[in-house]
Amino acid sequence: MISDKTIFKISKLFRLQWEPAQNAHVLLYPEGMVKLNDSAGEIMSRIDGEKNLNQIIGDIESHFKTEGLRDDVVSFIEIALNQGWIKSEVE
Template identity: 50%
Template sequence: MTSTILPNVPAIRRGFRLQFEPAQGCHVLLYPEGMIKLNDSAGEILQQVDGKRSVAEIIDNLHQRFPDVPGIDEDILAFIEVAHAQFWIELR
């Protein structure tokens, strides 16, 4: 899938909610059956997923915020693919 998803607009799937959980010290993705604890990178990416920005725009935003991270584009694409495969997000 990789670069073919660049124009798609990701949205957090219905029934899921992203929030910062102070007790966990990180962002989590909540859903009716439980919670997914996210690492810092995943939290940063999912905070950009608003149902309005394309994958390319999310990559651009994060690349501007973290210009010294090598391979950030590929890491974001890989995470978006995993999140989509896990049904955390949908691509429009």
Template identity: 50%
Template sequence: MSPIKRDQAPTLRQGFRLQWEPRQDCHVLLYPEGMIKLNVSAGQILDLLDGRRSVAAIIDLLSENFPGVPGIDEDVLAFLEVAHAQFWIE
């Protein structure tokens, strides 16, 4: 599997849907076989995936929203690799 590239514009895989779940106080990723409860960071990253916005643009937005957080770009790339390996995104 190839690593996620900064110029790619990932999107949620068909059949997957991100939604805020008030009862769980977190984002969840819904898919036909179930649900994945996401931590705050994962929910924020997946919420920015629209198939048009590049990974670089997502990193820039998160860097602006969370200034001074070291290694945010590596963290975003690492999460997207996991999400891709789990078939959550394409």
């Protein structure tokens, strides 16, 4: 269950980086690479093991000067959790 206080970190098997050749954020892992779209890259770049869900959403909404991104962020985080890209812990 994801709550507003849930903190996320990138799984140890993965490394997030900007890849100029792909012009995108990518997740590197021993068997290959996952190219992230712009939205996924923005979310993943804020997952640092310190910010909770509310802080991630607030940071993105502030950066893009918009509101109402919660459902999209939560949907992506659920996918990332299911893929094993990130881990969660409650604050």
